[in-house]
Amino acid sequence: MTAYIIRRLLTVIPITLGVLLLVFFIYRVIGGDPAARLAGKNATPQKIEQIRKQYGFDKPKFFNWQEAAKTGSPAAAFDSQFWHLVGQFAQLDFGKSLQSNQRISRMLADGVVPSLCVTTPIFLVELSVAIALALICAFYRGTRIDRTFVVVSIVAMSISGLVYIMMGQYFFAFRLRWFPVWGFESPAFLLLPVAIGVIAGIGGSLRFYRTIMLDEMYQDYVRTAFAKGCSQREVLFKHVLKNAAIPILTNVVVAIPFLYTGSLMLESFFGIPGLGRMTVDAIYTGDEPVLFAMVFIGSVIFVIANLVTDLLYTWADPRIRLQ
């Protein structure tokens, strides 16, 4: 078991390296270096050259063979842009944003709370409502109630999230003044974005959880439970729910890393100073270090979340023995 956990933890390394390589390749290799941007609008070519040197943009991208051949030490081959980045990240030093000059670790720390303030309630409300509705669907499976829920959830899924946000903000905040239009001052400011987030996402979740529940409904053990004399409700809440918990858990835990990245759209429209918005900004401005850091942390959390899923699996499903 311990060996399994350690092994799974170690997979973080190749995946993270891969992610870094991917993003590095896109932004640094193909995107060119950002020295001129750092130098400002009136910069002289000399200044740009100096910045290139200072940031190490003049070094080879992946391997410094030249240096290695010269000094004869294989370690010198790693004196390159990519491996410097790797070394830096290994020490959890993400450097500074090109755009805001801030330490990225600080930006992350500042942004994660607002992001979680929005995503966590959305996640929890959506999860509990979707599961409750999915149970109702399973209870009334094949009836008009079930079909209505399915159709409504597909309708809800078919509207662009952007339209939900725009319409929601326009009608409920601006026209009706039920909610503040914009801001991040008190929990009241979160009501509308959370409500919109839940409505935009619930269709998909409901449909997914319903499928899982219905799958379980046709298992042999359900027949046994009925043969014992269990009522619909007992079968549903006791037998089916606990079995369905396993696929649901997988789905849920894998969604957790995305809580951390926040919601791009909601954050931009409602002025929530979270990581989603920070990421969008970084995309717009080509703020490489921020993107590197976001992607890096995102992938680490993602891999860990996957590990947690597997561990929860054993907890929820006694059939699975990890060796």
Added chain:
Amino acid sequence: MTATAANSAALAAKPQTLWSTAWRQFRRNRLAAACLWIIVIYVGIWLYAESVYWTAYLRDVVPSYKVTDFDARNAAPSLRHWLGTDFTGRDNVAQLIQGVRIAFEIAILSSAILIPLGFLLGALAGYFGRWVDNAIIWLYSVVDSVPSILSIISISYVVGRGMKGIVIGMGLVAWVGLCRLIRGEYLKHKQRAYVAAARALGAGHLTVMLRHIAPNVLHIVIITFTLLFPRFILTEVILSYLGVGIANEPSWGVMINDAKQRLWLGVWWELGGATAAMFFLVLALNIVGDALRDALDPKLKTAEGSAT
């Protein structure tokens, strides 16, 4: 019961393929059948839009939907312009029709990238296992760990903006889901006795992989395509909002994005028109996709959840 059904079926006149059985089941779902008609109508519009585009292209003239009328800009709906005109006086209905073309082109071209990619990698991983599997799992874990919107934008940053960027971006990101499903199916099928039978006859790995197993998992491709189609359309809206959308042709995402500011002026028809055009197609595709899955492979768990 199944055996009885099979026996009686054996007496049926025509050979029954999986497709004909599935089609019969699909047809019984009235809603899905109706939605199929909606899709057919959209396909018709798409073909019409293509013809408009290509005619203009081949004649080297400006296509009608691009003809601007500066003095008639931002017009309200009228008999001439059912949904009014846009900021340069182009007819909104004509724009919406071209939006159908763009939506179909995006979906089809992205799929043309992701389906072979996802299928091949999934098949290789599932069939060969061991290090091939490990390498492919590594690859898709890497792709999967980066939020998809970020990846799409990054890729389009490299390959260029507009249609090309979106199509390649989405294609290179969305293959993971299909790859997982295909890999799982291959893992399952390679245990089946018919694979052992083929091997015992001396069939090579490639033959087994492509001629024997592939037809058994092909329906997943179709289901994935119908379920991804609406996702592509919805993602395009977000990409447009983020500024990596289509630039030189009218797309729904761009239209929604353009119309959002005029909403304040009570100009609801622009946003409403684009939203409705998109909504009906997405809805129809979602319902048909669902019904297809129920008909072809009810146990298949395709990934769901919101893209944002």
Added chain:
Amino acid sequence: MVYYGEGGDIKGFDPVKASDTETAAQVCKVYEGLLEYDYLVRPYRVVPRLAVAMPDISPDGLTYTFRIKKGVRFQDDPCFPDGKGRELVADDFIYAFKRVMDAKTLSTGSWIFAEHVVGVDEWAKASEDQSKPTDYSRPIAGFEAPDRHTLRIRVTKPYPQLLWVLTMQYAFATPREAVEHYKDDFLNHPVGTGPYRLKEWRRNYRMEYERNPTFHGQRYPAEGEPGDREKGLLEDAGKPLPIIDRVILYNVREYYTRWQMFLAGQIYSAGISKDYFNKVINQDLDLTPEMSRLGIKLHKTPEMDVFYIGFNWEDPVVGGGKTLEEAARHRKLRQAFACAINQKQLSEFNNGRVTPASGPITPGIAGYDPARQYPWRFNLDLARELLAEAGYPDGKDARTGQRLRLTLDMGGAGDAEMRQMGQLMVDFARAIGIELTMNFSLQAEHWRKLEHKESQLFTSGWVMDYPDAQNVLQLWYGPNESPGVNHCNYKNPEFDKLYQRILTMQESPERTALSQQMVDVMLADCPCAFLYHRLLYGLMQPWVANFKPHDFPYPNTKFYRVKPH
């Protein structure tokens, strides 16, 4: 009194990095320099701020001597011993100037002194050594402090722009204690002498300032332009600044949201989107009754900027050309393109919020002459004629019969207004038979393309750093080619020679004439098609007083007043 406004993304509060207008506006609330622009008087003039008076300039124009106000204290801050702000001295300026030149701070402002002030370049070079911290005790010959309150600046050759650049945030006094105390975090802890101090900053969301209790004082100006008194701008004349106690700025990203917040009274000022324009502004370019009824005030001011479509001089189709014959044909093509741009329609499209540009020199600057005719103003016949002469009759290559296709790069992808304007450009090109493909990039990509000379046609603009023609003319100076500011990569020896001349000339009619001559040289080659100068339309809530539009408005919040509402 609280002021609610909008603030953008900023790069922190370190003056040496304040390269954009948003950051400058925030830095200027806390820090101050030797000089600043007069708030009300036009044309712009520079008045002393931390200097007691305007400097003494030696007759050869090479030495500037400033006397610094006594008794000015930095704001109270934990970085000082016992937390009390120390008195400002001349060395604080020298320290600040050295930080601008220090390679390790990566200041975006080193150009204000580089190659001008005696000894700065050697000092900057020495600071590049990454192995040890920069030695700030090493002197720079051009910056001297003969006594605690005197600062002497020596330049190598006449530097007429010096007084302008000294108003810029790069030249603001910073206390060494704060830099050394906060280190990396200095950019989040501004410690200045200015009217406000930063109370709270939630990045990407909200900034809050409060009155600096130890502010050395400033009074509302008593003198203005004609008409200012009628507008009530002089009601507070002589009152101590700042007038408003607290300033709260929100960073609202979505224009749509911003507008809703303005209407809801949550923020006090807003720009006007093209899409709302008709609702807010009537035919006569004044507020609609609906808005007037709300008491909302409209401000229209020309901005000191210029927007243009650049042609990449190195492009094989539109560039400078390799042979003389090619050069001539390409020039005609560029001119044809420029002639096809319907500036009037462009202005109409922007609801009259722009003035057609006739050249690079912006209104309000010596050398700008509204009477001058732009040689390539909209003229389709001329455009077609030029195009035919360039070898593309009806937009088709005379040799191959292929339609001419050009690509125009635009930044600001995702911005609906940009995209719509792009559509207009496509129409303009189409009118003479050229097929124009728009290529919208994110800001960062757009820069990259320009830096790497990858664009064919591109849109760009320049916002003036100071009111002097030289600041914009540098955009066509050959040695400034990409990655420098000359993104057209335009090269013309005649132009370059003239540029070098005006660089060191004091402002004079002769210099203005030379600038105009440079413009003529450049316009003949047509390395870019000029579009417009923006007119700023701003809306103000009725309860905001003392607002006057300004091209360098960074420190101006201190003048505003909020009436009870």
Added chain:
Amino acid sequence: MENTNQTLLDVRDLRISFFTDEGEVRAVDGISFSMKPGETLAVVGESGSGKSVTAMALTRLVPSPPARYLGGEIIFKGRDTLKLSPEELRRVRGAQISYIFQEPSTSLNPVFQIRSQIAEAIELHRRDVKDVDAEAERLLTLVGIRDARLRMGDYPHQLSGGMQQRVMIAMALACNPSLLVADEPTTALDVTIQAQIMELLKELKQKLGMAIMLITHNFSIVADIADNIAVMFRGKIVEYGPTQRVLHEPQHPYTKALLECIPRLGAHKHRLKTINHAEIEAALGR
């Protein structure tokens, strides 16, 4: 067992159909039989003969849709279970008629311990039992599980197939049912285990005296245990009578053929009889 002569179960003209794409499939096509308390009835038939549907139908366990109960009566202890309310039906299931199924590995809920699965059966119908654990242990011991107390904490997958089936039986016996329906209880098990389970059923029947309805496709396992045999073919009972008579003097050609096609130990390499289904169907007049 006060009224030994009374009929425990009386099925009359039961008809159940499934409606599928191909049309109606008559799973149970008008069958009638009856059982006395303590009697063991073996229902023998090939797959698709409708024997499982019959068994499940006794307490309306066949989900409807897709099945439809078209007619007939199932009189259990004087009441027609087809007419009982869902609530009444629940009180019959598990308490008076209980079931064991073919696949013990999937029929047990994989995520619950043995303890709670048996306890659930007890708690559902026997509110008076104080010490549920002790009762569960007694039941497990009864079905021949050693170290019952220890095993109770196990999950189903930790047990072998034979053990799982014993747990199923213990669960079925939890409320002393009058009728135990065993639906192919040994098909999924290895031969040696198969014998053990049949032995156990026989033993329990003697000990507890409940009636057993044994559904199987295998004649060879019923000889020892069944009192009566009903042979089903395509939804109909083609032969019904005492075990010895059916086995030794089969009347119906189908029964005869079925008996003759089984390979027997010691009868090496003779040619086996086969069944022509079409002929039999023709004989049945369908």
Added chain:
Amino acid sequence: MPLLEVKNLKVYFPIMGGVIRHKIGEVKAVDDVSFAIEPGETVGLVGESGSGKTTIGRAILRLLEPTAGEVRFDGHDITHASERELRPLRKQMQMVFQDPFGSLNPRMTIASIVGEAMKIHFRQMDRNARRDRIAELLRRVGLKPEHMNRYPHEFSGGQRQRIGIARALAVEPKFIVCDEPVSALDVSVQAAIINLLQDLQEQYRLTYLFIAHDLAVVEHISDRVLVMTQGKIVEAASSEEIYERPQHPYTQKLIAAVPKAF
């Protein structure tokens, strides 16, 4: 010379574990098994699920890689033969599988299932010849040639098993491993398939390795019986001997478990 000779065959499956997923143990599915089959003979292999009998069958056909030991077929050592070397031999040994649902590719018509072997091994055969031969094979196993264009799901379990047999016969093999060919079938169908296998053996002089868990069936069809438990063969004797004088306790247990004749 025996047609098939298995010497000290071992098939172990590794158990992976630990941090770097190295082998921490192994499952001895087949543990040191030796036997031989003479031409024309039917050898029964009986044992419970998990005893390793199916693994032996698959290892002989090299569908699994043996860990150790030797498999000789018709005098060739095929234990380590490459796929190419195996190809001609694949023509001579075939397999019939247990699961009538899984052993036929649901997306292939009967014609292509049966015809595939011919495509691989009789390349020179043209379309029509192949169709004729498929028809002939289908008739031979008791199916109608007009079923050729149908799909497996249209057939009953017994019919499917016949198709599986036709597929095996298509290459004209000498030796067929029958891996529990009747376990999943109804008794009546089981009888028909057993009869068919016996008929075919006579007609084509086939050699069978007949794997099953049902001793009665094995005893019925086989000349000799091998009894297997936990990866080892514990008893090998002629059918009569096994039934009349079982030696090993496990064999005795198996015989005891078979319900007595009625």
